[in-house]
Structure formats: structure tokens, C-alpha cells
């Protein structure tokens with residue numbers, strides 16, 4: 513990467529409370545821990561390291577939150593892409609319980625950080641997530657999920673909703689029922705990541721923007737990182753670059769563990785007339801049960817609608833046009849409203865559907881692969897990375913990756929993603 517990365521245009525950029533600027537790294541910087549990546553993973557790691565009395569620095573290739581952390585949907589959820597029942601079936605109940613604890617801890621941490629780092633404009637609300645069933649088969653699966661969680665995990669907080677209740681909550685008649693999960697909510701993602709950066713900076717952590725780490729190498733008992741205008745010498749390095757790990761060769765090892773998948777969002781113009789007030793009136797995050805899942809939420813008086821983006825490196829109008837068609841299929845009253853914002857970003861998928869956290873060697877730790885559900889989880893991994901850096905091996909269930917799990921089909925990952933997505937779309941279309 514030689515030229516500056518392009519600015520992101522999104523609803524979050526247009527509604528952000530503040531736009532803090534941080535200097536580029538120059539000259540020589542000494543620190544305990546050099547953190548590569550200025551998203552939730554990196555900034556949360558910096559926060560927790562500072563609390564432990566260590567001196568980290570954060571190096572961001574572009575602006576804070578330029579990656580997924582500043583452009584995501586702001587859905588805060590306690591979940592993995594693999595269900596608790598599947599974890600229990602493949603491993604055992606103890607593993608499923610530990611994973612559920614980790615998931616719940618992730619959502620709790622968001623609330624804690626919003627308070628302790630003083631980020632009220634993150635607008636965090638624990639309004640819950642409503643999973644909307646698109647057919648009777650998926651509704652049966654939601655009922656089974658609710659029962660399984662109550663029986664095996666003691667989670668009695670989930671509630672089945674009838675078609676009428678879902679219609680009342682969402683304003684859409686497209687669903688046959690739903691499952692309401694109170695362990696989740698909504699946030700303004702860019703305000704949150706910028707608030708974290710300001711908070712760690714106030715605590716004395718040097719935060720550097722426009723400072724891509726171009727290379728890193730061992731230098732005796734330390735690590736030496738090169739940026740365009742200087743070097744950073746650190747006892748330890750944390751890689752927090754997730755789906756953007758291919759920006760420079762420095763983090764290529766973790767990139768080889770991920771399948772990048774483009775996720776896209778559209779936002780409507782402000783919907784101020786009373787006719788629109790009944791849409792998503794309960795202000796939750798809403799998902800649907802189709803494999804090529806779409807999700808939606810309110811952001812003030814607008815509706816946000818998200819789903820699969822274009823395949824490959826670049827954005828495409830065709831993908832966001834397709835999202836608009838889906839949105840109108842679910843909410844026909846939105847047919848004539850303007851879509852004012854369209855944007856996308858990369859999520860890091862893993863073959864085993866769970867994030868990977870571990871050490872590359874005694875000097876370098878990493879956490880990647882949030883599979884599109886990383887607002888809370890990446891923030892939590894910062895807490896655990898801070899412990900790993902200090903020599904601990906926390907109990908992370910399936911997330912702990914003692915060895916780098918490289919993709920066997922890395923060179924053909926893009927055609928493979930197209931193939932799998934096409935198959936899922938086909939299954940959705942035939943109602944399976």
C-alpha cells in the first residue's frame with residue numbers, strides 16, 4: 513500500500529458526533545506493545561493493556577474506524593455463526609456453555625466500555641434482537657432453538673413471537689413468526705470506535721493514523737515495525753487487522769486464515785411521516801432466517817438494510833440495488849423512498865465459523881475471523897488479547913487457536929465464496 517486509502521462515505525460518517533484526528537507515526541517510538549489496526553480489536557486491546565499498567569501504541573493504516581469497525585451495521589449481538597446446539601453436538605455441553613458465556617460477556621463489555629470510556633454518543637441500547645422466520649420450516653427451527661437453550665443452557669430469556677406480533681413489531685407481513693433474544697441491541701459503530709480511540713488517547717496511549725505497518729521483524733528480544741515515516745520498537749505485537757490484513761505484507765500470515773466476504777448496507781432518507789412510524793418501531797436489530805441473511809434496523813428516522821455485497825475487491829451498484837429490491841419486498845411502503853447512502857466493507861470468515869485467537873510466536877498475538885458478528889466479539893477479544901500479551905492462556909473455548917489455521921484453498925477463495933453463496937441463494941429460493 514503506497515497511496516492513502518480512500519475515505520469511506522456512509523451514514524455513520526454523516527452522522528458522527530466527532531471526527532478526532534491523530535498524528536502519523538514518525539521517527540522512533542518505543543513501547544511495550546505495538547497494536548496493528550485501529551478498530552475495536554486494537555483499541556479494546558489498548559484500553560485493557562493500559563488498565564494493566566502497560567504502554568501500548570496503536571498504528572492505523574488509514575483513519576480510526578476505517579475498517580469494518582467504522583462501517584458496520586451497529587448490531588450488537590451475543591452470537592457465533594455456529595449454534596450452541598451444534599457446538600454441543602460436535603464437542604460437548606461444557607464447550608457450548610463456555611462459548612455462550614463468552615458471547616454474553618462480549619455484549620456486557622460493550623455496555624461497560626460505553627460507561628467507563630464515557631461514550632454516550634455511541635447510543636448503545638440493549639433493545640434485543642428479533643430473528644424473523646421466512647417460512648414454517650425455519651419457524652420450527654426457532655422453536656427448537658428456544659427450547660434447546662432453555663433446557664440445556666438455562667437461558668429462559670428468549671421468547672417466541674407469532675406472525676401477528678412480528679408484524680406489529682416490524683411493520684412487515686413477510687414473516688411467519690420470530691424469536692426475540694434480549695441479549696443484544698444497537699450502537700452507532702463509528703461513534704463507538706472513535707470514542708474508544710479518544711478514551712485510550714486520554715489515558716496516554718499514542719494513537720497513530722495514516723501509519724500503515726509495512727513490515728515487521730525480530731530485533732533481538734524486541735520487534736521492529738516499519739511505517740512510512742519511522743519505526744516502532746516493541747516488546748510484543750498484536751495483529752488486529754481482521755479482514756483488512758492484506759493491506760501490507762506485514763500481516764499476510766493471518767490473512768491466509770480468512771475468507772474475505774463483502775457485506776453491504778443501504779440507508780433510506782429520513783422517514784418523517786406517520787405512515788413510517790410503524791416500521792421497526794421497537795428499535796431492535798432484526799435478522800431473518802434465510803441463509804443469505806438480510807438484517808435491518810432503524811438509525812434515527814431512517815431504515816438501514818444490510819446483506820451480501822458484491823463479490824471481489826470492489827463495491828458494486830448491482831449489489832446495493834439487489835438489497836433495495838429485498839428491502840422493498842419486505843417493506844412495500846418503502847418503494848418510493850430515496851436510498852441516500854450505500855456502502856460496504858469486508859468481513860473475515862473462517863472455515864470453522866468461529867474467530868481465531870492465538871500467538872504466531874512468543875512475540876506476536878492476533879485475533880481475527882469474527883464472521884460478520886464482531887462488534888461485541890472483537891471488542892471482547894481485545895480484553896483477552898491483553899491477557900495473552902501478558903503471558904496468560906485464557907480459557908477461550910473454540911476460539912483459541914494454538915496453531916494458525918491456514919485455509920487449504922486460499923488461492924481459490926474468491927471462486928469458492930461465489931460457489932457457496934450461489935448454493936445458499938438457491939436453497940433460500942426453493943424454501944429449504
Ligand SMILES: Cc1cc2nc3c(=O)[nH]c(=O)nc-3n(C[C@H](O)[C@H](O)[C@H](O)COP(=O)(O)OP(=O)(O)OC[C@H]3O[C@@H](n4cnc5c(N)ncnc54)[C@H](O)[C@@H]3O)c2cc1C
Nearest residue numbers: 549551552553573579580581584585587725857885886887
Ligand atoms: C458492512 C459490514 C457490516 C457489519 N455489520 C455488523 C453488525 O451489524 N454487527 C456485528 O457484530 N458485526 C458486524 N460486522 C463485523 C464487524 O464490524 C467486525 O467484525 C469488527 O468491526 C472487526 O473489528 P476489528 O477491529 O477486528 O477490524 P477492523 O475494524 O476491520 O479494523 C482493522 C484495521 O486494521 C487496519 N490495518 C490493516 N492493515 C494494517 C497495517 N498493515 N498497518 C496498520 N493498520 C492496518 C485497517 O485499516 C483497519 O482499520 C460488519 C462488518 C461489515 C464490513
